[in-house]
Amino acid sequence: MILELCEEAQDFGRSALGAIEAAGGDRLVQAAEADPAQRQAAIEPVLAGLGAWQLEPRRNLEEMEAAAALCRSAGHWALPYPVAARLCRPAAGDFDGLLVVSDVEPAAPVAGLGLRWAAAGLDGQGYAATARPAPAAPRRSAFVTRLDLQPAARVDTADLALALTLPCWTLLGMLDRAMALTCAYVLERQQFGQPLASFQGVQFQLTDAEVERVGVEELAKYALWSIESGRPDAVDDALALRAAAVEAAEIVFRVAHQLHGAIGFCDETTISWMSRYSAPLRRLPLGLTATRTELTRRLGRQGLAGLFSSPSSTSQ
Amino acid sequence: MDFDMGDGVAGLRTRLRELIRTEVPEDYLGAFTDDPADLEAAQRFCRLLAEQGLLCMAWPEEWGGRGASPWEQTAVREEMWAHHEPRGAQYMGVNWVGPTIMRHGTPEQQRQHLPAIARGEVIWCQGFSEPNAGSDLASLQTAARRDGDGWRVSGQKIWTSYATMAQWCFLLCRTSSEAKKQRGLSIFLVPMTAPGIEVRPIRAMMGPHHLNEVFLDDVWVTEADALGPIGEGWTVVQEVLSFERVGIARYARCERLLQWAPVALGDQWEALPEELRGSWARMLVRARRARLLAYRVVDMQNRGRVHPGDAAAYRIAVTRLDQESAEVLMEIVGGADTSGEDASRFRRAVEDHWRYSVSATVASGSIEMQRILMSRSLLAAR
Incomplete structure (x- = not known):
């Protein structure tokens, strides 16, 4: 049992965290919102400098883990760029990235990037996708735009699983940051002559949120391993991760906002930006209920792979 | 990985x-x-x-x-x-x-x-909790009073699992009253047949014989019965708790019962409300989550890196899973005909799981204590 990303991947994640910080960190999303046309020019060189486009997550275990670490670091800064989708670009075809889409109003946060997108439905149907112009300013849309789809070849199970899993690593990075920001805030903010952190009502909310975050971290590693090891139920594992990650995000951001109080709604706090820009990852391709419905449909009566997933193993 | x-x-x-x-x-x-x-x-x-x-x-x-x-x-x-x-x-x-x-x-x-x-x-039982010392264990009052070359122990223990069937008790009591309540505690290994020990069962929903009161009335112990140095019992208790960091693998029973449900219900499975099957899928994910959190603690413990907060996170996740899965499973058996042999066995196992799960967030350190431990780690790390 090896339950941590390899050292190289962890190092790569740390380098990415530093490189994005050096390029502007939290200001990147604010600048992109103020001037959407500049976001590509501001972010792509940073990722290229890290060697992100040389990563081929499906080539070997280390590269897949490095891709996951990069997505997490991007999430830490709410990087307004579809890093996960780009890292999932399919080997075949002339595409810059792979998006998983719903069959109802397919959309993704890729407005104005001018990239060539492949897309996959949850049934594995492949598409060539074209992003429409942004329907609204990013402050409202968070760069989400409708996609026009043209049917193409089916998408490999592992590709689909990876395209579901890597965005959850980005969301995990956002949860890491939301928890860090909230812990720092309650230690600093004083009311009734003492830090908010000294109140048990505050402490218990934090622990409940942290249990969710750390649970996503473990499920995210498992889903990655499931793809790496070629497991046939990798898509189920990815959907299980997604269901848990979206549920966790609801809890973590609710607690983060509650404990920040009114200042947490304001642009001057990072949590406000994190919260808003987490929305596309939580809503697309499917929100919590729809993700769970799809997972339930796929599990049927077989259940989720685990200690007792063979029917004969349950009833002693 | x-x-x-x-x-x-x-x-x-x-x-x-x-x-x-x-x-x-x-x-x-x-x-x-x-x-x-x-x-x-x-x-x-x-x-x-x-x-x-x-x-x-x-x-x-x-x-x-x-x-x-x-x-x-x-x-x-x-x-x-x-x-x-x-x-x-x-x-x-x-x-x-x-x-x-x-x-x-x-x-x-x-x-x-x-x-x-x-x-x-x-069989051993653990003489820790008392009527006025539950989560605040160090406040225990059962006292060992010096008498010649030994001690006389008097007091009351409660929630003592297995005491009716145990041959030995791992007894924590106070050998001196010092300012700090964690000081002056000692451990004695006491045979349950010792004169002065009386056990009264407490009938409870987890089953008879599980919980008991243990009354100690001038129970004679000597230096030879003491485990570790006199007055250092609290240190030993902390070690005991560290052996139990991962504790019971509650997730394994949850996982088995959840996976058993469609098998036991047969054709009735698809007739269950879609929302209930959705809750079942959610519980399977939660069971996997708890299992992976347990593995994380085992792995960290193995590498000497585990912190109380890590174990507490797992304990919170697994005890909640125990209760939430029990509710979902009870709904599943409640909505099905369980008169068949396998379905009937499944129903009895689920009912037992439900009764037992009620204690999950109380036993072996309440969920509130776990949250206190975890928040200390979480906030201290900043």
């Missing part, structure tokens, strides 16, 4: 399941029922495990174990709890009483107690 425990552990699981299938009665739902045959079955099974070298696998060879890997120990914990703990009360002796005696016991104590535990012949 690699989440595969390997062929060795898989083989051990197969062996344990085969033993359970052939040696544990099909309807076994734990040792603590009104039917004495259940306790006998557990005692028989323990002896069998001991004979096959499977009872104390984690122990060092010197004491009859074979130094099993942490993952083998994990598999044993999972298989036992998933199948309603066919070792009965003896998991306590194996998991922490024995290891604590190995660390702190005198050679005489080790010779007296360890072989008996290793042979699966002895």
